[in-house]
Amino acid sequence: MFVDPHLPREIFGWHSPALGMDMPIVRYGRWGRALLLFPTAQADYLENERFYLIKALEPHIFAGKVQVFSIDSINKHAWMNRSVPVPEAARRQALYSRYVEDEVAPHIRRCLQDDQARIGVSGASFGAFYAANAFFRKPWIFDTLIAMSGFYDLEGDYLEGFSNDDVFYNNPVWYLREMQDHGTLEQLRRNQIHILTGQGAYEAPHAGKRLSDVLWSKGVPNNLDMWGHDVNHDWPWWRKMLDHYVGTRLGW
Numbered sequence: 572m573f574v575d576p577h578l579p580r581e582i583f584g585w586h587s588p589a590l591g592m593d594m595p596i597v598r599y600g601r602w603g604r605a606l607l608l609f610p611t612a613q614a615d616y617l618e619n620e621r622f623y624l625i626k627a628l629e630p631h632i633f634a635g636k637v638q639v640f641s642i643d644s645i646n647k648h649a650w651m652n653r654s655v656p657v658p659e660a661a662r663r664q665a666l667y668s669r670y671v672e673d674e675v676a677p678h679i680r681r682c683l684q685d686d687q688a689r690i691g692v693s694g695a696s697f698g699a700f701y702a703a704n705a706f707f708r709k710p711w712i713f714d715t716l717i718a719m720s721g722f723y724d725l726e727g728d729y730l731e732g733f734s735n736d737d738v739f740y741n742n743p744v745w746y747l748r749e750m751q752d753h754g755t756l757e758q759l760r761r762n763q764i765h766i767l768t769g770q771g772a773y774e775a776p777h778a779g780k781r782l783s784d785v786l787w788s789k790g791v792p793n794n795l796d797m798w799g800h801d802v803n804h805d806w807p808w809w810r811k812m813l814d815h816y817v818g819t820r821l822g823w
Contacts, residue, residue, distance in 0.1 A: 573620045574599070575629055583678075589669040590645065596675065598682060599625055600638035604823045605679050607671075607713075608639060609694035609701040613646035627810035631817050637691075640679055642671075646697060650729045657730060661737035668741055671705050676712050691715035691763075691821070695809040699723075703743050703782070710758040717816050719767045719809050722778040747785050756789055763821060764793035767812050769802025 574580060584595035595616050610618040619625055619641045631637045645667045646652070649660040680688045692713050694702040699721020706716040722728075724744040739745050750756060764786065768779040776797055783795040802808050817823070 589666045600632035602635035603637040606639050606691040608641040609698035610644045611696040611698045613651045616641045616643045622806045627814045657733040665737040689714035693717035695719040715763040717765045723782040759791045767796045769798045770800045771803035773804035
């Protein structure tokens with residue numbers, strides 16, 4: 572079994588007005604702070620369950636410390652589908668941000684019966700990119716970031732020299748570097764920002780450090796947590812990281 576059969580688990584979904592497609596969401600637990608998980612690469616909403624990330628969080632879910640929500644990626648229709656032109660991939664990513672902000676966040680708040688509830692976000696690899704983008708775009712909705720083994724700039728691997736507003740406002744390193752809005756920066760300074768990375772095989776610690784440096788340049792405190800050279804880019808480590816942070820580091 573991927574999860575304990577007694578774990579409260581509810582699959583829901585709707586036809587997204589922003590994306591024009593059916594988008595499922597799964598909820599684990601009924602009590603506690605809300606944590607939204609993004610999948611890696613182009614995976615689906617159950618990936619975090621199949622790779623035992625939910626299993627790692629079960630003690631905290633059963634204890635009522637946290638309830639977890641997990642959604643689909645759209646990368647198979649965007650950045651990881653090389654048949655999609657870059658401008659169209661950028662447009663689809665912008666629509667995905669609207670889906671997260673205008674549909675997923677209100678759904679989570681309805682589940683919590685609190686239309687002002689703040690939500691934590693997390694993900695690994697490409698999921699860390701999407702978690703960070705949601706968090707930095709809307710820090711008055713999302714108050715805690717646990718970004719694991721991520722990258723935070725699409726330039727180089729995906730953009731092919733292209734840029735427009737869809738790219739700029741959904742590419743965290745770019746818009747954070749230029750951010751001048753006092754209110755947004757002040758909100759970010761009050762939030763929790765945890766940037767985790769290993770230093771082993773297939774990890775990119777320089778990406779986490781770059782994001783951390785950009786944030787410090789704006790006076791935004793953050794926790795850059797460099798794990799060891801034996802820590803590679805894989806699920807066993809992400810299970811340890813998320814369990815550790817939810818269990819002991821967040822103050823939830």
